[in-house]
Amino acid sequence: MSNSNKALSDLGVHIPKIMIPGSGSDFGSWSVVACDQYTSERSYWKKVEEITSGKPSTLNIIFPEVYLEDSDSESRISKINKNMKKYMEDRVITELENSFILVDRKTSRSKSRKGLMLALDLECYDYTKGSNTLIRATEGTVIERLPPRIKIRQKASIELPHIMVLIDDPDKTVIEPLFSKASDFEKLYDFELMMDGGHIKGYKISDEADISSIANALSRLAQKDVFREKYSLGSDENILLFAVGDGNHSLASAKGHWENVKASLSYEEQQNHPARFALVELVNVHDDGLVFEPIHRVLFNVNADELINAFGKFYSSRSCSGVPSCKSSKTAAGHTFRYITAAGEGSITINNPANNLEVGTLQVFLDCYMKSHPEVKIDYIHGDDVVEKLGSQPGNMGFYLPPMNKTDLFKTVILDGALPRKTFSMGEAEEKRFYLECRKIR
Structure with a gap:
């Protein structure tokens, strides 16, 4: 193992053999948006089906979550696995030598968002509350959501990531320097993404000198004194190098699958088993093209007046205003929530909230409310316009x-632990990662 490979391994980074369609392929039909987007908009996915009909596409090897509650999940998963094998047998996708891929993504709102495709060691990752591993979740993981996702992965021959993992690199030392010499790298793809997804380019990074520069820059970020000085921490804080930005439950599912596989392997077999690693896109939280957007909530089959009254009663001990059932003379700053129903718009304020973030105040209540109102369903929505469209419908x-603020993310996770689930989104739905690269996991 070279020095740079050893340094990367110590940091939980693995140089993968990435699979992509061959040159001359229709990349525009191949690449579709992350499966956890447009989960209340079947019309979007129907349009994707029309665009990709009869063509090799990642749509045929993923499970869009809009269909998760349909009755055909078993047959859909079986078909996905068959399509994966067929794409490999027919050489629709071919394997590159061990390398990273430098990614340049243009979206409707950003000229460039820079990333680096690599694999992370799941032995260095823990999504559970209070974890202090090198790789950590930034939001709470809903354990109940993992089994169906692990089931999809357990017989899959390849993985396709929509996972984006962040580094806190204010001086832009890891990814950005590679773009100054992008013209020297082999270009692997350069095409328009469907459905207003923008444009994407990818370059192969396999030269030892470039790998070494990445390893050195990451190693500097992981130096204990640099880490502790950056966040004004004591000597007992463990280093957080990689924070999961998008695809938290996908990475947690990969971890769960690896733990299942690992149980039947010897120590030696565990060291380089492909399921031990997960392919991700690494992005600098300080990248100018990375925008943090809020994730809104839309409730279905709900009595809005009843919910608003329940919201006030739930926090009455902490005082709230804007709700008839909640009376208080306190004037401390609170969390104000705008909402929309078929009857129009309104707002509610919770004073003296126990949670630092508005999303925590709202989600704690909604979790409790929905337990006693199982008929109410929830979806997590990107974009004010979609909230207005869906929220204004009857029921x-x-x-x-x-x-x-994205620059607060790392310190918040280090000091307070994972944020409430669905706290932020890295861009709007059409800016999410599109499936493109694959990697064997069997």
Whole structure:
């Protein structure tokens, strides 16, 4: 193992053999948006089906979550696995030598968002509350959501990531320097993404000198004194190098699958088993093209007046205003939530909230409310316009949430642990990662 490979391995980074369609392929039909987007908009996915009909496409090897509650999940998973094998047998996708891929993504709102495709060691990752591993979740993981996702992965021959993992690199030392010499790298793809997804380019990074520069830059970020000085921490804080930005439950599912596989392997077999690693896109939280957007809530089959009254009663001990059932003379700053229903728009304020973030105040209540109202369903929505469209329909209700400052993310996770689930989104739905690269996991 070279020095750079050893350094990367110590940091939980693995140089993968990435699979992509061959040159001359229709990349525009191949690449579709992350499966956890447009989960209340079947019309979007029907349009994707029309665009990709009869063509090799990642749509045929993923499970869009809009269909998760349909009755055909078993047959859909079986078909996905068959399509994966067929794409490999027919050489629709071919394997590159061990390398990273430098990614340049243009979206409707950003000229460039820079990333680096690599694999992370799941032995260095823990999504459970209070974890202090090198790789950590940034939001709470809903354990109940993992089994169906692990089931999809357990017989899959390849993985396709929509996972984006963040580094806190204010001086832009890891990814950005590679773009100054992008013209020297082999270009692997360069095409327009469907459905207003923008444009994407990818370059192969396999030269030892470039690998070494990445390893050295990451190693500097992981130096204990640098880490502790950056966040004004004591000597007992463990280093957080990689924070999961998008695809938290996908990475947690990969971890769960690896733990299942690992149980039947010897120590030696565990060291380089492909299921031990997960392919991700690494992005600098300080990248100018990375925008944090709030994730809103839309409730279905809900009595809005009843919910608003329940919201006030739930927090009455902490005082709230804007709700008839909640009376208080306290004037401390609170969390104000705008909402929309078929009857129009309104707002509710919770004073003296126990949670630091508005999303925590709202989600704690909604989790409790929905336990006693199982008929109410929830979806997590990107974009004010979609909240307005869905929330204003009879029987629905939409809550708007504010954005968070992305530069606060790492210190917040280090000091407070994972944020409430669905706290932020890295861009709007069409800016999410599109499936493109694959990797064997069997």
